[in-house]
Amino acid sequence: MKLRIAIQKSGRLYEDSVQLLKECGIDLRNVKDRLKTEADNFPLEIFFLRDDDIPQYVEDGVADIGIVGENVLYEKNKKAAIVEKLGFGKCRLSVAIPRIQQYEGVQSLQGKRIATSYPFLVNEFLAKNNVQAEIHEISGSVEIAPGIGLADVVADLVSSGSTLLMNGLKEVEVLLQSQAVLIRNNNLNAEQQKLIEKLVFRIRAVKKAKH
Ligand code: ATP
Numbered sequence: 001m002k003l004r005i006a007i008q009k010s011g012r013l014y015e016d017s018v019q020l021l022k023e024c025g026i027d028l029r030n031v032k033d034r035l036k037t038e039a040d041n042f043p044l045e046i047f048f049l050r051d052d053d054i055p056q057y058v059e060d061g062v063a064d065i066g067i068v069g070e071n072v073l074y075e076k077n078k079k080a081a082i083v084e085k086l087g088f089g090k091c092r093l094s095v096a097i098p099r100i101q102q103y104e105g106v107q108s109l110q111g112k113r114i115a116t117s118y119p120f121l122v123n124e125f126l127a128k129n130n131v132q133a134e135i136h137e138i139s140g141s142v143e144i145a146p147g148i149g150l151a152d153v154v155a156d157l158v159s160s161g162s163t164l165l166m167n168g169l170k171e172v173e174v175l176l177q178s179q180a181v182l183i184r185n186n187n188l189n190a191e192q193q194k195l196i197e198k199l200v201f202r203i204r205a206v207k208k209a210k211h
């Protein structure tokens with residue numbers, strides 16, 4: 001039997017995900033096609049997917065495990081458990097407003113139009129703070145929304161903050177700190193669990209060697 005892992009097909013998590021598997025001694029040269037690959041020296045099959053789809057695939061058991069950002073995992077609100085934090089893909093989900101605007105706490109967001117790709121998490125944040133605002137879901141280039149009059153503020157992923165700066169925005173609230181995590185399906189058999197343990201053991205060794 002083989003363990004099936006879902007990783008991002010291309011994008012910010014791709015390189016580090018592949019690198020991590022390689023550092024775990026898993027040989028990925030046997031590329032079958034662009035959708036999946038098999039390792040030569042570990043019973044592992046690798047599926048390449050859009051990161052947004054990974055929590056669903058792992059919940060459904062199409063893949064047994066996956067590597068995805070906590071931001072995506074929580075936004076999708078799927079039943080997949082975190083096995084291990086991986087220490088890369090670090091970012092935060094933050095609210096940012098035009099730099100020239102005053103900010104006096106969350107109540108400043110009352111009645112505003114918020115552009116985001118994370119409607120579930122933003123909605124949760126607003127509800128928790130008793131703020132009513134309009135969420136505009138957009139899938140990319142969220143940070144340009146205020147500049148073109150599509151929204152008043154944004155809730156977007158930030159790492160260095162340079163993208164915000166370039167778009168005349170300032171970060172005012174952090175909703176979530178995020179990094180890449182290894183997730184697993186909730187109904188795995190003993191053999192699959194053994195393989196995950198083996199993989200996690202190696203991941204920890206790799207992480208330790210880096211510190
Ligand atoms: P896909 O085509 O797979 O849907 P994507 O465009 O949604 O890709 P990427 O931009 O590649 O996603 O980001 C993947 C993940 O990288 C994010 O969900 C997040 O966890 C992490 N990440 C780390 N830093 C940043 C950042 N500054 N901006 C966006 N994502 C970041």
Ligand code: ZN
Nearest residue numbers: 050051052053
């Ligand atoms: Zn995505």
